[in-house]
Amino acid sequence: MNTATLLFTLTLSLVPLLPPGDASAHRVNLFAWVEGETVHTEAKYPDGTLVKEGLIRVLDRSGRELLQGKTNDRGEFSFPIPLREDLTIVLEAGMGHRADWPLSAAELGGGPAAAAPSPAPASGPAAAAASLSPAELEQALEKALDRKLAPVVKMMAELHAPRARLSDVVGGLGWIVGLAGFAVWLKSRRRGGGPA
Amino acid sequence: MHISEGVLSGPVLLAGAALAAAGTGIGLKKLEPEQIPRAAMLAGAFFVASLVHVPLGPTSVHLVLNGLVGLLLGWTAFPAILVGLVLQAVFFQFGGLTTLGVNTLIMALPAVTGYGLFSRFLQGPKAAALAAAFACGFLSVLLGGVVVGLALALSGEHFLNVAFAVVLAHLPVMGIEGVVTALCVGFLRRVQPGLLPGRPPVEVR
Numbered sequence: 001m002n003t004a005t006l007l008f009t010l011t012l013s014l015v016p017l018l019p020p021g022d023a024s025a026h027r028v029n030l031f032a033w034v035e036g037e038t039v040h041t042e043a044k045y046p047d048g049t050l051v052k053e054g055l056i057r058v059l060d061r062s063g064r065e066l067l068q069g070k071t072n073d074r075g076e077f078s079f080p081i082p083l084r085e086d087l088t089i090v091l092e093a094g095m096g097h098r099a100d101w102p103l104s105a106a107e108l109g110g111g112p113a114a115a116a117p118s119p120a121p122a123s124g125p126a127a128a129a130a131s132l133s134p135a136e137l138e139q140a141l142e143k144a145l146d147r148k149l150a151p152v153v154k155m156m157a158e159l160h161a162p163r164a165r166l167s168d169v170v171g172g173l174g175w176i177v178g179l180a181g182f183a184v185w186l187k188s189r190r191r192g193g194g195p196a
Numbered sequence: 197m198h199i200s201e202g203v204l205s206g207p208v209l210l211a212g213a214a215l216a217a218a219g220t221g222i223g224l225k226k227l228e229p230e231q232i233p234r235a236a237m238l239a240g241a242f243f244v245a246s247l248v249h250v251p252l253g254p255t256s257v258h259l260v261l262n263g264l265v266g267l268l269l270g271w272t273a274f275p276a277i278l279v280g281l282v283l284q285a286v287f288f289q290f291g292g293l294t295t296l297g298v299n300t301l302i303m304a305l306p307a308v309t310g311y312g313l314f315s316r317f318l319q320g321p322k323a324a325a326l327a328a329a330f331a332c333g334f335l336s337v338l339l340g341g342v343v344v345g346l347a348l349a350l351s352g353e354h355f356l357n358v359a360f361a362v363v364l365a366h367l368p369v370m371g372i373e374g375v376v377t378a379l380c381v382g383f384l385r386r387v388q389p390g391l392l393p394g395r396p397p398v399e400v401r
Contacts, residue, residue, distance in 0.1 A: 168287040173240050180236030187229040
């Protein structure tokens with residue numbers, strides 16, 4: 001039993017390594033970013049597999065559901081901005097896989113200043129670039145920036161989401177080998193040092 | 197199969213931890229030095245299995261392998277699965293610290309049950325062995341779902357609803373687990389029958 005206690009203690013000594021408060025059921029990763037008037041979401045499992053037909057729900061600040069939809073074959077779901085305030089996007093991929101992603105009002109172009117963006121005139125900004133009013137110019141810039149920055153934002157989101165890395169897998173297996181070695185050593189010691 | 201943190205009530209978590217500790221104690225006591233490499237190998241397999249996602253219809257499921265672990269280890273499945281779960285929690289953020297005991301129970305209890313029910317068939321005729329392995333993999337996930345339902349029910353949810361939902365959601369996994377367990381047992385019968393229970397593990401290296 002002494003061996004058992006020791007092994008148990010050793011296992012528990014791993015506990016301080018646990019990341020605080022970031023332990024969800026199963027892991028599934030959700031990213032959301034804004035491009036123009038559309039919110040794009042993408043859902044993946046930690047190994048990079050896409051979540052197909054995952055349920056996406058969009059909640060407002062009070063938790064009321066604004067809309068929902070399913071991810072397509074590329075794990076993506078896009079929807080027009082329903083409300084320019086802080087939103088929470090929730091992904092439910094079944095089997096206890098769940099993730100959420102907060103979208104702040106600022107990201108959605110909300111806030112007092114940009115409360116009512118009027119759509120660009122039908123003639124198009126390219127027709128008369130010189131005669132753009134400052135407001136129109138700002139709008140065009142924002143649109144262009146959104147478009148240009150979208151891949152970067154997406155990349156950052158992917159970096160932000162922890163993925164199971166090979167080093168983690170190898171590290172875990174190393175721990176197991178080490179524990180086994182430790183157990184063998186303990187058992188052999190108790191037997192009087194003879195070879196196991 | 198993992199229950200996330202903040203779902204279960206305190207007494208359920210404590211009871212789960214106590215039972216898991218007891219099971220781990222029994223498993224370690226029964227662990228012969230010659231079996232340690234095998235236990236470590238299966239703990240490793242269990243640890244990695246949760247990363248193997250099988251795309252399946254609308255969703256994607258991952259392997260559990262608790263049936264296989266139980267079939268080959270018996271009571272030692274408890275420490276093996278506990279170690280695997282701790283490492284999954286540390287490295288992949290699956291499950292959590294407070295639910296470690298309950299999660300160990302969810303996966304190890306069916307594993308030991310499967311060992312008790314099916315291990316005797318493994319050295320028998322091939323068809324019986326493969327059928328037993330399939331049933332063990334299948335039932336281990338099924339029983340795991342029942343334990344999940346039980347744990348949730350003791351924390352205040354309606355048992356039948358929860359257990360039914362969990363079991364239903366895991367039906368595809370059960371089939372896959374059964375097939376994988378049967379494949380592994382079939383393979384071991386050919387190359388290393390000494391690894392399977394029912395025969396003294398003399399030639400195990």
